[in-house]
Amino acid sequence: EAAVTQSPRNKVAVTGGKVTLSCNQTNNHNNMYWYRQDTGHGLRLIHYSYGAGSTEKGDIPDGYKASRPSQENFSLILELATPSQTSVYFCASGGGQGAGYAEQFFGPGTRLTVL
Amino acid sequence: AQSVTQPDARVTVSEGASLQLRCKYSYSGTPYLFWYVQYPRQGLQLLLKYYSGDPVVQGVNGFEAEFSKSNSSFHLRKASVHWSDSAVYFCVLRAYQGGRALIFGTGTTVSVSP
Numbered sequence: 001e002a003a004v005t006q007s008p009r010n011k012v013a014v015t016g017g018k019v020t021l022s023c024n025q026t027n028n029h030n031n032m033y034w035y036r037q038d039t040g041h042g043l044r045l046i047h048y049s050y051g052a053g054s055t056e057k058g059d060i061p062d063g064y065k066a067s068r069p070s071q072e073n074f075s076l077i078l079e080l081a082t083p084s085q086t087s088v089y090f091c092a093s094g095g096g097q098g099a100g101y102a103e104q105f106f107g108p109g110t111r112l113t114v115l
Numbered sequence: 116a117q118s119v120t121q122p123d124a125r126v127t128v129s130e131g132a133s134l135q136l137r138c139k140y141s142y143s144g145t146p147y148l149f150w151y152v153q154y155p156r157q158g159l160q161l162l163l164k165y166y167s168g169d170p171v172v173q174g175v176n177g178f179e180a181e182f183s184k185s186n187s188s189f190h191l192r193k194a195s196v197h198w199s200d201s202a203v204y205f206c207v208l209r210a211y212q213g214g215r216a217l218i219f220g221t222g223t224t225v226s227v228s229p
Contacts, residue, residue, distance in 0.1 A: 004158075033217075042119075042205060042219035043159075090158060092217075102147040102166070102209040104217055106158040 003027045004107035006091050012113045019078040021110050023091030031094045032074040033104065034058070034066060036087040043090060049074055081114045088112070117142045119208045121220035129228050130198055136191040136223050138206030147209040148189040149217070150180055154202045162204075165189065176200070201227045 004025045013019045025032060030051050035043040045058030047066035055066040063085060065077040078085055088111050094104040118141045128134050140146060150162040163174025170182040180191045189206060206220040 040221055042221045043217075044219075045217075103149070103161060103164060106151075106160075108158040109156075 004091060004093055004105050006089075006107040006110050008110060009108065010111045012115065013078075013081045014115055015082060017081050019081050019085075019112065019114075021076040021078075021089055021091075021112070023074045023076075023107055024072050025074075025091075025093040025105070025107075026072065027093050027105060028071065029093035029105075030071075032068065033092045033094070034064075034074070034076045035090045035092065036060070037090060037109070038087050046076065046089075083114045086112060086114045117208060117218050119206050119218055119220035121206050121223050123223050124221070125224045125226070127226045127228060128196055131195050134191075134193045134196045134200070134225065136204050136206075136225070138189045138191065138220060140187050140189060140206070140208045142187075142208060148180075148182060149207040149209070150174065150178070150189075150191050151205045151207055152202045153205065153222075159205065162191070196225075196227050198227045198229060201225055 007022045033048040034046045036046055037043050044060050046060055046064050047055055047058050049055050049068040052068055052070050055068055067075045088109050090109050091107040092104040120139045122137055148165045151159040152162050153159050162178050163172050163180055165172045165182045173179050178193050180189055182189050203222045203224050205222045208218045
């Protein structure tokens with residue numbers, strides 16, 4: 001019954017290869033987010049979406065694309081993976097703006113290693 | 116600019132002792148504040164949240180936090196820790212305006228020794 005799921009959970013990629021990380025949510029939330037987690041930085045926002053068909057750049061979007069084909073699914077795409085993109089990636093969903101909607105729900109994370 | 120500072124990267128406490136984790140935020144508007152916990156190799160789970168009202172908020176597993184607008188702080192406390200509280204704790208800010216995401220502190224790693 002997990003509300004936010006991610007696949008794959010672990011991924012090893014080669015430099016220059018294409019990587020797609022997938023996220024699915026059953027919360028029926030409008031907003032979805034991709035973060036990466038690195039030691040000393042907490043979580044940093046890569047891309048986010050307000051709904052199907054929309055994507056917005058977060059704080060560190062360079063080298064990443066995002067796709068939101070439906071309310072439930074949000075993908076993060078690395079067209080040309082580099083070793084600096086080795087990290088743990090988290091997807092989250094949230095309801096929207098204002099009181100009662102600020103909380104976000106996180107997936108279990110994807111550990112990506114780029115060799 | 117909005118930011119969150121957790122000044123303690125690592126805290127070690129003995130089981131049964133009290134715990135306080137510090138958090139300072141920078142934001143001129145109405146903040147939404149959260150504490151999330153991350154257990155080893157897991158995702159983030161919400162401990163508690165503050166939107167408005169009583170500055171002391173209760174969370175899960177005996178955690179509570181106190182909001183102070185004058186000090187721009189949102190410190191987390193627990194009266195008596197258990198070994199299972201060993202985890203990374205993140206203080207998080209959400210701005211009232213805009214659909215942007217959460218702003219995370221760098222986290223405090225808590226190790227509870229027996």
